[in-house]
Amino acid sequence: RRSHMTVSYTDPQVSMDLLRAVLQPSFNDDIMAVFRKYQKFFDKAAENVKENVGDDIQTDQLIKEACRNVLEHAKQLFPEAEVKRAGPEVTIKRSRPADEDYS
Amino acid sequence: RRSHMTVSYTDPQVSMDLLRAVLQPSFNDDIMAVFRKYQKFFDKAAENVKENVGDDIQTDQLIKEACRNVLEHAKQLFPEAEVKRAGPEVTIKRSRPADEDYS
Numbered sequence: 482r483r484s485h486m487t488v489s490y491t492d493p494q495v496s497m498d499l500l501r502a503v504l505q506p507s508f509n510d511d512i513m514a515v516f517r518k519y520q521k522f523f524d525k526a527a528e529n530v531k532e533n534v535g536d537d538i539q540t541d542q543l544i545k546e547a548c549r550n551v552l553e554h555a556k557q558l559f560p561e562a563e564v565k566r567a568g569p570e571v572t573i574k575r576s577r578p579a580d581e582d583y584s
Numbered sequence: 585r586r587s588h589m590t591v592s593y594t595d596p597q598v599s600m601d602l603l604r605a606v607l608q609p610s611f612n613d614d615i616m617a618v619f620r621k622y623q624k625f626f627d628k629a630a631e632n633v634k635e636n637v638g639d640d641i642q643t644d645q646l647i648k649e650a651c652r653n654v655l656e657h658a659k660q661l662f663p664e665a666e667v668k669r670a671g672p673e674v675t676i677k678r679s680r681p682a683d684e685d686y687s
């Protein structure tokens with residue numbers, strides 16, 4: 482999507498990612514604290530799965546996968562823009578069927 | 585990786601994901617609270633980028649992308665198992681080059 486792929490310190494994404502990398506350890510601590518609140522639910526669920534399905538279940542891997550999925554779904558808190566909203570020259574695309582006519 | 589793809593309530597991944605879906609709204613609230621702690625840093629960085637690069641920068645999109653990247657990197661808190669560790673019959677694969685010989 483970017484017009485040039487040269488990495489430079491004035492590249493907006495690079496600048497923001499430098500900050501992201503600096504903050505990541507603090508974020509990770511805070512995010513782990515959040516997950517600890519829910520740990521018991523995942524532990525219980527994984528134990529239930531193990532009881533129902535069998536002893537070859539690796540509960541720690543099930544829990545980690547669930548945690549990764551939580552983070553993946555949390556990205557929806559920060560949705561990518563489908564349509565550019567800024568700028569007066571940009572018309573907002575509506576998802577109206579083409580054959581619909583209000584005239 | 586799974587031997588059958590039929591979705592059932594005894595499927596370990598499905599069971600865990602049902603719990604994940606139930607907890608997701610609470611997780612999202614807690615994760616948003618974490619991000620609010622760092623909001624000012626991202627705001628500041630995005631403003632700097634806009635000053636340096638130009639007014640066609642959409643700061644809100646830069647910030648959202650950075651937040652999604654935080655979540656992506658946080659997944660490393662819950663790493664996927666490269667090698668099965670459980671079970672005595674599993675030998676741990678070492679990443680030793682094939683031509684390396686200690687004999």
